[in-house]
Amino acid sequence: xxxxxxxxxxxxxxxxxxxxxxxxxxxxxxxxxxxxxxxxxxxxxxxxxxxxxxxxxxxxxxxxxxxxxxxxxxxxxxxxxxxxxxxxxxxxxxxxxxxxxxxxxxxxxxxxxxxxxxxxxxxxxxxxxxxxxxxxxxxxxxxxxxxxxxxxxxxxxxxxxxxxxxxxxx
Amino acid sequence: xxxxxxxxxxxxxxxxxxxxxxxxxxxxxxxxxxxxxxxxxxxxxxxxxxxxxxxxxxxxxxxxxxxxxxxxxxxxxxxxxxxxxxxxxxxxxxxxxxxxxxxxxxxxxxxxxxxxxxxxxxxxxxxxxxxxxxxxxxxxxxxxxxxxxxxxxxxxxxxxxxxxxxxxxxxxxxxxxxxxxxxxxxxxxxxxxxxxxxxxxxxxxxxxxxxxxxxxxxxxxxxxxxxxxxxxxxxxxxxxxxxxxxxxxxxxxxxxx
Numbered sequence: 322x323x324x325x326x327x328x329x330x331x332x333x334x335x336x337x338x339x340x341x342x343x344x345x346x347x348x349x350x351x352x353x354x355x356x357x358x359x360x361x362x363x364x365x366x367x368x369x370x371x372x373x374x375x376x377x378x379x380x381x382x383x384x385x386x387x388x389x390x391x392x393x394x395x396x397x398x399x400x401x402x403x404x405x406x407x408x409x410x411x412x413x414x415x416x417x418x419x420x421x422x423x424x425x426x427x428x429x430x431x432x433x434x435x436x437x438x439x440x441x442x443x444x445x446x447x448x449x450x451x452x453x454x455x456x457x458x459x460x461x462x463x464x465x466x467x468x469x470x471x472x473x474x475x476x477x478x479x480x481x482x483x484x485x486x487x488x489x490x491x
Numbered sequence: 492x493x494x495x496x497x498x499x500x501x502x503x504x505x506x507x508x509x510x511x512x513x514x515x516x517x518x519x520x521x522x523x524x525x526x527x528x529x530x531x532x533x534x535x536x537x538x539x540x541x542x543x544x545x546x547x548x549x550x551x552x553x554x555x556x557x558x559x560x561x562x563x564x565x566x567x568x569x570x571x572x573x574x575x576x577x578x579x580x581x582x583x584x585x586x587x588x589x590x591x592x593x594x595x596x597x598x599x600x601x602x603x604x605x606x607x608x609x610x611x612x613x614x615x616x617x618x619x620x621x622x623x624x625x626x627x628x629x630x631x632x633x634x635x636x637x638x639x640x641x642x643x644x645x646x647x648x649x650x651x652x653x654x655x656x657x658x659x660x661x662x663x664x665x666x667x668x669x670x671x672x673x674x675x676x677x678x679x680x681x682x683x684x685x686x687x688x689x690x691x692x693x694x695x696x697x698x699x700x701x702x703x704x705x706x707x708x709x710x711x712x713x714x715x716x717x718x719x720x721x722x723x724x725x726x727x728x729x730x731x732x733x734x735x736x737x738x739x740x741x742x743x744x745x746x747x748x
Contacts, residue, residue, distance in 0.1 A: 373542075374543055374622075374626055374629060375543045375549075377542070404622060404624070405624055465536055466632060466636045466639075467532075467636070475532060489632070491628045491632070
């Protein structure tokens with residue numbers, strides 16, 4: 322028997338079509354920042370976890386999520402912020418990582434077990450080589466740990482000579 | 492002209508202000524590099540770190556306002572206090588100086604904040620613990636980035652080494668304040684809110700020693716002077732910084748984007 326999708330299930334599908342404002346190749350769902358959708362009867366609650374403390378996109382994301390849900394007739398909806406557990410790049414879906422690479426951003430590797438990074442002195446040719454999203458070569462070097470947004474680092478490929486961005490594991 | 496707000500003296504509120512104000516004020520100082528850093532990549536990196544710090548300040552000050560219970564939000568706390576009501580450590584408010592000073596200060600403070608956030612992630616205050624869980628990840632990147640520069644500048648040219656040594660001599664004078672515990676710390680320790688800041692000193696000194704050694708730099712000796720920013724007694728630089736930071740909210744009360 323085919324059951325009609327619930328309101329929350331329909332909302333999840335709508336969220337597949339809401340892009341991240343800074344990395345529009347990814348939906349907010351690919352990015353793993355939508356943690357829950359709860360149907361309270363009257364209102365629909367969307368639970369979001371911010372990527373970085375100072376991410377200026379947080380407010381824009383909230384608004385675009387609510388606009389998309391209400392445009393689909395699933396409102397009224399409200400967004401709530403859940404800080405714990407903290408967002409990690411491990412929550413980016415496999416599909417999301419593939420989309421990042423296709424978009425020209427080298428996806429993050431897994432975050433280390435406890436997340437703790439001892440002080441590492443990494444030269445420009447980092448010990449951990451990031452594969453170039455354009456030509457696939459691992460002959461790359463880091464130019465800066467911070468890029469156009471807090472979540473990305475700047476790299477350069479020494480094989481195809483193209484600059485690219487890397488989504489940092491966090 | 493918007494007047495200043497008045498605040499409570501609850502130790503929990505004071506402990507939160509020390510964290511929120513240190514991140515706010517350092518974020519403001521680092522942001523002054525925007526458009527002025529020696530290379531474009533560093534301009535972007537500094538702006539990103541300032542953004543993280545101000546984001547952390549927003550969360551902590553919002554929570555502090557709720558704890559104080561007088562209905563003040565993050566903006567009112569950030570922009571409408573008198574100088575004596577700010578509780579940041581003095582080191583954070585010093586002028587940005589040259590690039591070497593910025594690198595040295597960022598290393599000192601990021602190492603300290605990383606260790607503090609690690610402890611606060613286990614706070615008995617669930618909201619503070621949640622903020623810390625996010626902030627510690629950011630602080631690790633800040634520390635690593637600044638430490639990489641210490642190695643590069645300390646082990647660079649004669650000029651970069653001279654400037655880094657001079658920056659270290661100045662910044663180190665303000666480090667005892669980071670670890671000066673008082674009644675606010677005792678109350679935080681007793682309630683499980685957070686550690687006495689003095690408890691962080693050994694780990695901080697061990698990491699700083701390792702970082703400085705990478706740049707061939709010696710750890711300065713113990714200092715007896717203890718600055719007093721955490722008590723609200725600031726340097727002559729604080730008022731000038733606040734006048735710029737507060738100008739819009741004072742001139743246009745309640746103005747919003």
